[in-house]
Amino acid sequence: MSDILDIRDLTLAFKGHRGLTEVLHGISLRIAAGERVALVGESGSGKSVTARIILGLLQETGSARVAGQVAFDGRDIMAMHPRDRAALRGTEMSMIFQDPTSSLNPTFTIGRQFAEVMHRRVPRLSRAACNARATEMLEEVSIPDPARVLDAYPFQLSGGMNQRVMIAMALVNHPKLLLADEPGTALDVSVQAQTLRLMHDLVEDHGTAVLFISHNLGVVREFADRVYVIYRGRIVEEGATDAVFHAPGHAYTRALMDAVPRITGVGLPEVPEVSEAFLAPMVRHGSAS
Amino acid sequence: MLPVLRILLRRLGISAVVLVGVSMLIFAIARVIPGDPARIALGPSASAEQVTALRAEMHLDEPLVAQYGHFVSDVLRGDLGQSLYTNRPVTRDIAEFLPATLELVIFAGILMVALGLPLGILAARHRGRWPDHLIRVLTLLTVSAPSFVWAVILMLLFAFYLPLFPVAGRISDIYEIERVTGFLTVDTLLAGNFAAFADALHHLVLPAVALALSGIGQAARLTRANMVETYQKPYIEMAQAYGFFPSRIARSYAFKPSLIPSLTIIGLDFAAMLGNAFLVEAVFAWPGLSRYGVNVILRKDLNAIMGTVLIIALTFLIVNIIVDLLIAFLNPRIRHSTRAAS
Numbered sequence: 089m090s091d092i093l094d095i096r097d098l099t100l101a102f103k104g105h106r107g108l109t110e111v112l113h114g115i116s117l118r119i120a121a122g123e124r125v126a127l128v129g130e131s132g133s134g135k136s137v138t139a140r141i142i143l144g145l146l147q148e149t150g151s152a153r154v155a156g157q158v159a160f161d162g163r164d165i166m167a168m169h170p171r172d173r174a175a176l177r178g179t180e181m182s183m184i185f186q187d188p189t190s191s192l193n194p195t196f197t198i199g200r201q202f203a204e205v206m207h208r209r210v211p212r213l214s215r216a217a218c219n220a221r222a223t224e225m226l227e228e229v230s231i232p233d234p235a236r237v238l239d240a241y242p243f244q245l246s247g248g249m250n251q252r253v254m255i256a257m258a259l260v261n262h263p264k265l266l267l268a269d270e271p272g273t274a275l276d277v278s279v280q281a282q283t284l285r286l287m288h289d290l291v292e293d294h295g296t297a298v299l300f301i302s303h304n305l306g307v308v309r310e311f312a313d314r315v316y317v318i319y320r321g322r323i324v325e326e327g328a329t330d331a332v333f334h335a336p337g338h339a340y341t342r343a344l345m346d347a348v349p350r351i352t353g354v355g356l357p358e359v360p361e362v363s364e365a366f367l368a369p370m371v372r373h374g375s376a377s
Numbered sequence: 378m379l380p381v382l383r384i385l386l387r388r389l390g391i392s393a394v395v396l397v398g399v400s401m402l403i404f405a406i407a408r409v410i411p412g413d414p415a416r417i418a419l420g421p422s423a424s425a426e427q428v429t430a431l432r433a434e435m436h437l438d439e440p441l442v443a444q445y446g447h448f449v450s451d452v453l454r455g456d457l458g459q460s461l462y463t464n465r466p467v468t469r470d471i472a473e474f475l476p477a478t479l480e481l482v483i484f485a486g487i488l489m490v491a492l493g494l495p496l497g498i499l500a501a502r503h504r505g506r507w508p509d510h511l512i513r514v515l516t517l518l519t520v521s522a523p524s525f526v527w528a529v530i531l532m533l534l535f536a537f538y539l540p541l542f543p544v545a546g547r548i549s550d551i552y553e554i555e556r557v558t559g560f561l562t563v564d565t566l567l568a569g570n571f572a573a574f575a576d577a578l579h580h581l582v583l584p585a586v587a588l589a590l591s592g593i594g595q596a597a598r599l600t601r602a603n604m605v606e607t608y609q610k611p612y613i614e615m616a617q618a619y620g621f622f623p624s625r626i627a628r629s630y631a632f633k634p635s636l637i638p639s640l641t642i643i644g645l646d647f648a649a650m651l652g653n654a655f656l657v658e659a660v661f662a663w664p665g666l667s668r669y670g671v672n673v674i675l676r677k678d679l680n681a682i683m684g685t686v687l688i689i690a691l692t693f694l695i696v697n698i699i700v701d702l703l704i705a706f707l708n709p710r711i712r713h714s715t716r717a718a719s
Contacts, residue, residue, distance in 0.1 A: 143618055177620030185618075191611040195633050195709060205619055241709045267618075 090162070092264050092297045093119040093142065098156035100137055100146070100321075108153060111137060112321045119265070119297050124288075126300040126312035126329070128344070134321040135301045139267045142299070143183065144173030161264055178208035181265040182258040184287075187274035188250035192242035198222075198253055199238035202260065209261040225256040229286055248279040255287050259294055266291060269301045284311060305348050309333055317341045325370050339365035380712055384705045385698070392694040399690040400452065404445050407679045413437075414679045418461035452687070458680030462673050467684035470669060475688060476559025477547060478654055478665035484562075484585040486647045489592035493643075494636075496593070497600025501635075502627045504605050512597060519594035525656035528587035532660060535583060542583045545662035549576050584661040588654060592646045599642055603635035610634075637708050644700030648693040 100112040112134045119125045127135050140146045147154050148170055158165040161180065165173060182205075185191040193201060202222040206213050213221075219238060226234035229252040242250055251272050258266055271287070272280040288311055291298050302308050308315060308329070315332045317325040317340065325338040336342045343359050343366070360366075415431040416423070432438050436447045451458060457467035500512040519527075536544045547561050548554070552573040557564050562581065565574035607613065608631050616630045655667035666685060673681035705711045 145614075145617055174620045174622075177618060179620065183615070183618040185611055185615055187611060191615040193612045193616070193630055193634075195707065196629070197709075204621065208620055241713065243710060244713065 090121060091118050091159070092121045092123075092161055093117070093299065094157070094159040095138075095142075096157040096159075098138070098141065098154070098158060100134070100141065100155075101153040103151045103153065110321065114156065115318065115321070115323045117316055117323065117326075119299060121264070122295040122297055124291065124298045124300060124311060124313045126302060126308040126315045127318055128302060128305065128308050128315055129318035130303055130344075133318045135303075135318055136269055138318075139183065139269050139299065139301055142265075142267060143177055143181065144168070144170070147173070178205060179261050180263055181267060182261065182263045183267040183269065184254050184258050184271045186270045186272070187247075188254045188272070189242055189245075189247055189274075191254065192250060194242055196241070197238065198240055198242065198245070202238065202257060205257050206260060221260065222256070225260045226253070228259075228290060229253075229256045231256075247275045248283060251275060251279070251283045252286065255283065255290065259290060259296065262294065263296060266296050266298045267301070268298060270303070271300075273302075273304075280307070281310075287311075305333075305345060317344065319366055322367075324366070338370045339363065339368070381702065381705050384711070385702060388698045388701050392698060395694060396690065399687065400449060401445070403683045403686045403690075404448055407683055408441065408444070410677060412677055414461065414677055417677050448683070457684035457687070460673065460678055460681040462676045462678040462681060467680050470681065471666065471684055471688055473559070474664065474666040474669045477561075477663060478651065478658065478667055480560045480562060481581065481584055481588060481658070481663060481665060482647075482650045482654055484581055485589035485592065485650055488585060488589040489596050489647065489650075490643065492589075493593040493596025494600050494632075496597035497604065497639075498627055498632055500597065500601040501604035501608065501631065502623070504601075504608070509601075512601070516594035516597045519590040520598065522591070523656075524588050524591055524650075524653045525660055527590045528584065528657045528660040531583050531587050543580050547577060547580050547663060548573065549580075552576060584657050584663055587660075588650055588657045591653075592643075592650060595646055596639070596643050599639045600632070600635060603639055604631045607631045607635045633707065637704055640700055640704050640707070644696050648696040651689050651692055 095115065095117040097114045097116055098112055099110060099114050101108040101110040115134070115138065117125070117127070117138070127138065129135050137146060141154055142158060142160070142165070144165055146152045147166070154166070156166070160176065165176075192198070196204075199219060199222060202225075203213070203215065203218040206218050206221060222238055223234040226237055231237055231249065231252055237245065237249065237253065242253075245253070254271075268287070272283050275283070284307060290296075298311075300308065300312055312329050315325075315327060315329050316323050317332070317338065319340045325332060325336065325341045327337075332341065333345070336345055340363075343363075347359055413428070413432075415428050415435060415437060419427055419431060429438075436444050439447075455468060457471070459465070460467045460470050463470055496512050496516065500509040503509050522530075532544060535541050543549070548565075552565070552570065554561065554564050554568055554570065554573055557567050561577040562574060565571075565577050604627075613626060613630055616626045621630070654663075654665065655671060657663070658665045658667040659671070666688070669681070670685045672678075673685065
């Protein structure tokens with residue numbers, strides 16, 4: 089199977105008052121077509137910036153220094169003109185965010201926002217066609233009354249509803265890659281689980297590859313085929329989800345897994361701020377991979 | 378559109394209450410100012426009998442409550458009384474002088490919105506880079522001097538040293554324009570006299586710019602500040618992640634939500650220009666209501682003062698209602714406040 093995403097030795101540094109601060113220290117990551125891959129780590133580990141580099145958003149900010157290889161569907165994103173990178177966004181790749189309600193424009197109806205996303209793929213798609221297609225997508229995410237939802241503003245819908253709308257919107261243009269950055273973290277646990285299951289089934293049907301970014305191991309285990317564990321800008325462990333969960337090889341992965349709350353548990357263990365063991369490499373990048 | 382109608386009715390109700398308050402206030406203020414209006418009107422050589430007769434005619438000898446009653450019933454009939462200064466009905470004076478001021482203020486208001494908002498958008502889009510810095514410095518300059526200072530500066534620069542614009546007045550003497558609306562830019566067009574229209578516009582530029590400058594700066598700074606805040610919102614990132622054009626994101630995703638809080642202030646600024654116009658009109662010898670207002674205040678012309686203040690208050694209220702309706706139109710949260718959430 090060909091890779092939809094192939095990142096090699098990606099580094100990112102931000103220019104600050106005291107010179108460059110390196111945030112990603114050379115990470116490598118592959119996603120095959122239709123594969124669901126999770127990138128797991130604590131906040132600040134470099135998960136979200138990785139997604140923004142894939143989208144080509146960070147490359148356009150003045151303070152970011154990005155180096156390394158990012159190939160999307162066989163095309164080198166790093167070498168592309170910003171205009172060509174922008175052309176991929178919303179068409180070949182799309183993204184789902186943490187908080188669905190605040191990620192939708194408060195002054196537009198859902199229908200209007202759907203149309204705007206669809207116009208990325210087909211610029212002159214008629215209003216009727218947009219509505220028909222959006223209705224179809226909303227039915228796919230099990231929204232009972234699509235016509236009413238299309239007419240509504242985000243603030244008139246519940247968080248769970250908006251999350252379904254986001255999923256439908258992200259998949260409406262049949263992207264090859266879906267980036268999900270902590271999807272639904274702002275929602276309550278049961279609604280989050282519900283919408284994630286829905287997303288899981290949908291991407292399977294559509295054959296969409298997913299980069300699933302999360303700090304929540306329970307959710308990752310349900311969702312992903314393969315897992316990359318990231319710690320302080322380095323990939324410390326990777327492997328099939330089951331294998332990693334059954335036999336975590338790296339000290340940080342074990343610490344992360346111990347930190348998952350259990351109903352029978354005795355409270356959370358102390359995760360040290362920095363540990364020599366966490367920084368020890370297990371995954372070797374470069375020619376070996 | 379029913380909720381908008383509801384908002385309109387509620388605003389009209391509130392405005393009526395405010396108008397009653399304003400009428401009481403200006404009535405009270407006019408009676409508190411020392412000096413006898415009848416004596417001032419008739420001059421020092423008038424006899425005591427003449428003054429007493431005029432006082433009776435003006436109801437000045439009756440109790441205050443009765444005087445207020447006369448005042449209100451007259452106003453409701455559209456009668457603002459006789460101006461002691463021009464010896465004509467105040468309504469006629471206002472009808473003569475108000476259009477010149479309104480023309481100036483409306484033109485300045487258009488400048489404020491047409492220049493201030495795009496400058497704010499431009500600064501916010503390029504925040505932290507040189508267009509932003511330039512716009513911020515320039516707008517700080519425009520807001521930190523009052524409009525009459527700008528009037529003098531502009532007049533010196535562009536009418537005296539560089540005679541590009543006329544120094545004073547509304548139109549050159551060579552044109553005889555029939556008065557229909559009192560707005561010269563409208564009347565010249567109605568008369569089909571395009572040369573006169575261009576001339577009237579030419580006269581309008583400097584005073585309108587002087588009046589608008591601080592408003593332009595205010596609108597630009599406000600728009601920039603609100604937009605920079607909006608640019609931090611998740612839906613902007615979402616729009617970027619979906620590859621929408623930066624100009625489109627600026628307009629529909631960053632500007633539109635930011636305009637809602639800015640509009641209230643811009644509306645107030647617009648109405649406040651009516652007051653600022655007093656000094657700008659004085660500098661440019663603009664025959665408007667403000668000059669009339671100053672003259673009647675100096676002469677303690679009660680009816681004319683009350684009429685002028687009433688008109689200004691009315692303008693404030695009308696502008697506020699328009700702003701509220703615009704906000705309701707822009708903000709679906711207000712427009713749909715009756716509809717239940719799902």
